[in-house]
Amino acid sequence: MRHLAALISASLAATPAVAQDAFVLEDAVALCATCHGEEGKPIDPEYPIIWGEQYFYIYTQLRDFAAGRRASDVMTPMAAQFSRDQMKAIAEYFAARPWPTIEASMEEGDAAIAEKGITGGQCSACHGKWQGDSRIPRLAGRQPGYLRKTMHDFKNEVRTNAPDKTSTMKQLDDQTIDALARYLATL
Amino acid sequence: MKLLRFTLAAAMAATLTGGAVSAQEETSASTLYGDLSHVTQDMLDRAAGDGNNFLHTNGNYHQTRYYPARQINTDNVRGLRPAWIFQTEIVDTMETSPIVVNGIMYVTTAFNHVYALDARTGRQIWHHKHNMGPVTTYCCGPNNRGVAVSGDRVFMGTLDAKLVALDAKTGKQLWETQIADPELGYSETMAPTVVNDMVLIGTNGGEYGIRGFVKAFDAATGELKWTFHTIPENSVGVWATHDATGRDMLRDIEAEKAALAKMGDPYETLGGGVWQNPAVDLETNRIYFVVGNPSPDLDGSLRPGDNLYTDSLVAVDMNTGEYICHFQYIAHDVWDLDAVSPPIITTVKDGGGNDVKGILHAGKTGYVYVHKADDCSLIRFSEPMVSQEGRWTLPTAEGARMLPGANGGVEWSPMAIDPNLHLSYAINLHQPMTYTVKSSPYPEGKLWLGGSFDVIPEEEQWGNVSAVDYNTGKIRWKVRTEQPMIGGILATAGGLVFTGEGNGLFKAYDSATGSELWRFQAGAGVNAPPSSYTVDGKQYIVVAAGGNAQLNYKRGNNIIAFTLAD
Numbered sequence: 240m241r242h243l244a245a246l247i248s249a250s251l252a253a254t255p256a257v258a259q260d261a262f263v264l265e266d267a268v269a270l271c272a273t274c275h276g277e278e279g280k281p282i283d284p285e286y287p288i289i290w291g292e293q294y295f296y297i298y299t300q301l302r303d304f305a306a307g308r309r310a311s312d313v314m315t316p317m318a319a320q321f322s323r324d325q326m327k328a329i330a331e332y333f334a335a336r337p338w339p340t341i342e343a344s345m346e347e348g349d350a351a352i353a354e355k356g357i358t359g360g361q362c363s364a365c366h367g368k369w370q371g372d373s374r375i376p377r378l379a380g381r382q383p384g385y386l387r388k389t390m391h392d393f394k395n396e397v398r399t400n401a402p403d404k405t406s407t408m409k410q411l412d413d414q415t416i417d418a419l420a421r422y423l424a425t426l
Numbered sequence: 427m428k429l430l431r432f433t434l435a436a437a438m439a440a441t442l443t444g445g446a447v448s449a450q451e452e453t454s455a456s457t458l459y460g461d462l463s464h465v466t467q468d469m470l471d472r473a474a475g476d477g478n479n480f481l482h483t484n485g486n487y488h489q490t491r492y493y494p495a496r497q498i499n500t501d502n503v504r505g506l507r508p509a510w511i512f513q514t515e516i517v518d519t520m521e522t523s524p525i526v527v528n529g530i531m532y533v534t535t536a537f538n539h540v541y542a543l544d545a546r547t548g549r550q551i552w553h554h555k556h557n558m559g560p561v562t563t564y565c566c567g568p569n570n571r572g573v574a575v576s577g578d579r580v581f582m583g584t585l586d587a588k589l590v591a592l593d594a595k596t597g598k599q600l601w602e603t604q605i606a607d608p609e610l611g612y613s614e615t616m617a618p619t620v621v622n623d624m625v626l627i628g629t630n631g632g633e634y635g636i637r638g639f640v641k642a643f644d645a646a647t648g649e650l651k652w653t654f655h656t657i658p659e660n661s662v663g664v665w666a667t668h669d670a671t672g673r674d675m676l677r678d679i680e681a682e683k684a685a686l687a688k689m690g691d692p693y694e695t696l697g698g699g700v701w702q703n704p705a706v707d708l709e710t711n712r713i714y715f716v717v718g719n720p721s722p723d724l725d726g727s728l729r730p731g732d733n734l735y736t737d738s739l740v741a742v743d744m745n746t747g748e749y750i751c752h753f754q755y756i757a758h759d760v761w762d763l764d765a766v767s768p769p770i771i772t773t774v775k776d777g778g779g780n781d782v783k784g785i786l787h788a789g790k791t792g793y794v795y796v797h798k799a800d801d802c803s804l805i806r807f808s809e810p811m812v813s814q815e816g817r818w819t820l821p822t823a824e825g826a827r828m829l830p831g832a833n834g835g836v837e838w839s840p841m842a843i844d845p846n847l848h849l850s851y852a853i854n855l856h857q858p859m860t861y862t863v864k865s866s867p868y869p870e871g872k873l874w875l876g877g878s879f880d881v882i883p884e885e886e887q888w889g890n891v892s893a894v895d896y897n898t899g900k901i902r903w904k905v906r907t908e909q910p911m912i913g914g915i916l917a918t919a920g921g922l923v924f925t926g927e928g929n930g931l932f933k934a935y936d937s938a939t940g941s942e943l944w945r946f947q948a949g950a951g952v953n954a955p956p957s958s959y960t961v962d963g964k965q966y967i968v969v970a971a972g973g974n975a976q977l978n979y980k981r982g983n984n985i986i987a988f989t990l991a992d
Contacts, residue, residue: 294560299872308869359883363978364566365873368518373562373585374872402866406878410825410860 262325268332274313279339284384291338295373297330300400309400343383343424353422356415360407369426379426386420463527463594465575467622471708477965480526480957483572483617484840485916487706488771491842492917493958497965498990499920503934503944505991509966510548512985515539519567519953519981520972523617523914525575526959527594532575533970533985536568538584541985542597545968546961548987552597559586563613565633565873567975571702576620576645583614583627589643591625603648605629609871611636619703619713621744624651628700632718632736632764633875635868638698640715642747652747656698656717656735661691663732666757671793671807675818677758682730692729695868697721698736701838702768705785707799711744714785714799716765723762723832724821724863725876732757737764739787739795741802751802755789760821761861762879763790763830766838767852772845775897776805786843786896788852791817792835794894808899811835811854811892821861821877831859832879833910833976840955842917844937848897851923851937854890855910858882891915891925893940903940907931912974914955916967924967926952928979932969932986950982964989 271289275281279290289297303309304318305326321329357363371377378386392398394408394416411419465481473479474486477495485491498506514520518536525532531545538556543549562568562585574581579600580592587608591600605627606612611634618627623645629638638656643649665679697720704715717740720726720733734752737759741750755765767788774784774796783799792812796805812835816828833855841852863877881887889911893902907927915925917937926932928951934944951973958967967988973981 302870306870355883358978359881360878361881361976361978364976365564367567367975368981372568373560399866400869401872402864402869403873403875403878406825406862406864406875407880409862410878410880 262321264328264332267325267329271329271333276339279336280341281382281385284382285388286382287385287389288339288341288381289333290336292333292377293371293373293375294330294334296371296376297333298326299374301326301330303400309398338377338380341380341382341424343421345421345425349418349421352415352418356411356419359410369423378423381424383420383424386423387416390416390420463530464578465527470576470620478960479528480524480959481575482619483523483525483574483703484768487621487708489703489705489768489840490770490772490845491840491915491955492844492919494919495958495960495965496918496920497960498918498922498967500922500936500943502990503920503922506934506944506967506988507991508946509987509989512541512543512548512550514541514983514985515553517981517983518972519569519975520970521569521571521615521913521954522970523572523955524957524968524970524985525573526957527575529961531968532573532580534570534572534582535972535983536570538570538582540573540580540582540592540597542594543985545959545966545987548985554592554597554599556582556584556590558584559608561608562586563608563611563631563634564615565630569615569975571615572617574618574620574625576623579645581618581620581625581645583616583618585613585615587612587614587629589614589618589625589627589648591645591648601648603643603650605641610634611871616700616702619706620645621706626704626713628702628715630699630701632697632699632721633723633873634871635695635721635874636697636699637694638700638717640700640704640742640747654742654747654749656700656740657693657696658734659691659693661693661696661731661734662686663734663754663757666732666754669791669818670753670755670795670804671791673818675756675758676820682758685727686730689728689730691731695721696729696733696736701766702840705769705771706744707771712741712750713744714739714741714769714771716740716767716769716787718766719759719762719764722874722876724760724861724879725865726758726760727865728876733759739765739769739785739797739802753797753802753804755791755795760863761818761828762832763834765789767836768840770841770843770850771799772843774805784896786841786850788836788841788850790830790834790836792830792854794850794852794896794899796896796899806899808894808896809901811852811890811894811901811904812856815858819861821863823863825860825862825880827858827860827882829858830855831857831881832861833857833912837912839912840914842915842923843896844917847938848895849893849902849937850896851915851917852892852894853911853913853915853925854892855887855912856889857887857910858885889927891923891935891940893937905935905940905942909979910977912977913953916956916958918958924956924969926954926956926969926971928953928974928977930971930980932971946988948982948984948986950984951979953977953979
């Protein structure tokens with residue numbers, strides 16, 4: 240999968256549509272749709288939903304991808320092509336799309352395990368009712384595959400742009416992370 | 427005109443306390459009460475003796491939260507019943523202190539909605555939604571702690587770091603001013619304080635690498651009058667090794683000195699938010715406030731020195747913002763056991779048994795600190811209200827347990843006092859936590875704790891309501907509650923204290939003994955400070971029941987006013 244993504248990104252990087260000197264919003268967002276989905280539903284269970292995500296969160300992630308704070312083979316080179324104003328225009332575009340509906344279900348016992356994890360990590364202090372706000376991403380109704388991956392990426396210091404998340408995730412065992420991913424996906 | 431209003435108000439207050447009120451019931455709020463809604467500086471100054479209104483977030487400029495009305499008292503409180511319930515549009519964490527001006531109540535909700543209500547019936551008069559910008563910041567829920575009132579205006583700070591002034595009659599916005607840049611992590615949840623046509627406000631952001639401040643704005647125009655930076659350009663201090671209670675904080679001073687030589691003074695991103703209202707001393711033209719934690723919270727390696735004036739009581743000149751004195755409780759804090767509960771001005775006994783003007787503060791350490799107002803020095807600290815386990819234990823990479831946890835033994839929750847009993851009332855958290863440190867450079871405008879503090883789900887947690895004699899430091903009484911407490915407390919001349927819990931219970935205690943005299947189940951967490959007021963000869967107690975995001979207590983959207991059953 241990684242291989243495919245790298246392939247796409249390599250070919251896309253060569254596309255003139257995203258070159259800095261000729262920024263066309265429509266072309267840029269069409270490119271995003273090849274992975275993040277035509278109707279907002281990503282093509283891969285481990286890719287994040289960006290339709291209907293918070294404007295400021297999308298912008299800061301693009302900024303962090305570009306700066307290398309959030310390293311990603313796919314996103315880092317792509318984001319690096321945009322100026323901050325272009326990132327803002329892209330973020331505005333996606334924030335205004337409706338959040339897609341995805342299919343997810345919980346397993347027996349997930350809710351109790353997830354809620355214990357939430358209490359321990361004091362998650363609600365920032366994430367509130369999981370809908371996201373400004374710099375805080377929406378977690379409700381996300382793909383469980385992406386949620387699981389990104390929690391592990393925090394835990395294993397693969398994703399380092401919100402460094403405190405590493406300490407929080409280290410408190411959670413794999414079973415709790417799995418349960419949390421399914422629980423949040425069904426909210 | 428002003429004079430006429432004042433005499434009218436005085437005359438009416440006299441009628442109200444006399445109980446001759448029947449004629450007023452037919453008069454609509456918009457005609458009679460609307461004309462009396464003008465808040466003069468004199469009314470604000472005398473709020474401590476005003477049994478009709480509730481004009482300040484913490485009752486009065488001294489922030490005693492001691493309400494002078496005694497119609498509701500220890501003898502009859504068991505007859506307290508809901509008079510009305512108002513439901514706001516936002517079902518989320520509520521920390522608002524209801525403000526009442528001649529029968530009109532102002533409350534706020536999460537995400538900066540403001541409501542004006544008829545305080546007798548709960549009828550909505552107006553509703554103002556702040557036009558929120560795209561960038562907001564908060565560490566602990568999208569909270570708002572309420573408005574300040576002065577003249578014909580209502581003032582509120584917002585999550586996108588603005589100060590707004592609204593017309594008290596209509597809710598229409600008169601002006602707004604940007605307090606600081608929200609992209610950098612500045613935001614507002616505290617209620618402002620208004621004095622002498624100046625609006626005073628601090629800032630959130632201690633979790634974001636900001637440089638904290640208190641600012642004063644012109645109440646008429648929103649123009650900035652002065653700024654006091656809570657972090658001076660030389661933040662190093664005296665290399666204190668022990669905290670205010672005399673415990674060794676285990677600092678590695680040599681390593682800090684080496685780091686300082688290498689990286690310089692860290693003042694620009696050192697945090698030092700001011701989360702709660704200042705106490706105002708009109709006699710000396712001083713304000714007293716407490717300054718929050720250094721950034722990043724848990725990682726001291728990036729910020730050598732005492733980190734002045736974090737974790738401190740600070741006094742500045744009210745008219746100029748110039749520094750007068752400070753007292754630091756914890757130098758180089760790495761536990762987020764900072765100073766947030768608003769300070770109180772009252773007469774206290776000094777070490778020699780003489781009456782002096784004092785300042786009380788309930789620290790997140792779980793102690794009540796008693797200071798001399800004159801020079802900020804510490805007279806005494808109380809017995810601890812929560813157990814102290816492993817204080818101080820340095821945070822580690824693997825995580826180290828300590829009690830109090832990072833939500834403190836007392837959080838931002840204001841105390842109340844009863845000056846006749848010389849007791850201060852605080853609500854506590856017994857909530858051990860694991861403190862984990864992980865060093866990282868400031869991630870540009872994102873949460874920067876330098877690790878994490880985690881609740882230990884297997885361990886029992888609970889809360890207390892504690893009454894501390896501030897003249898001796900002894901705990902007079904303490905009652906246990908089911909869950910850690912956050913919100914606030916009100917004491918009244920009726921011999922009562924009122925406070926709520928995360929499980930929805932709102933209770934009245936005998937302020938002298940701590941016996942529970944009354945309780946009500948609100949259906950959502952009661953985690954906001956109660957207020958009181960009198961209209962048409964009837965005293966009310968009012969509180970918000972909206973739960974709490976920080977401690978994840980059940981959310982709701984109710985403002986509930988109680989009065990005695992007829």
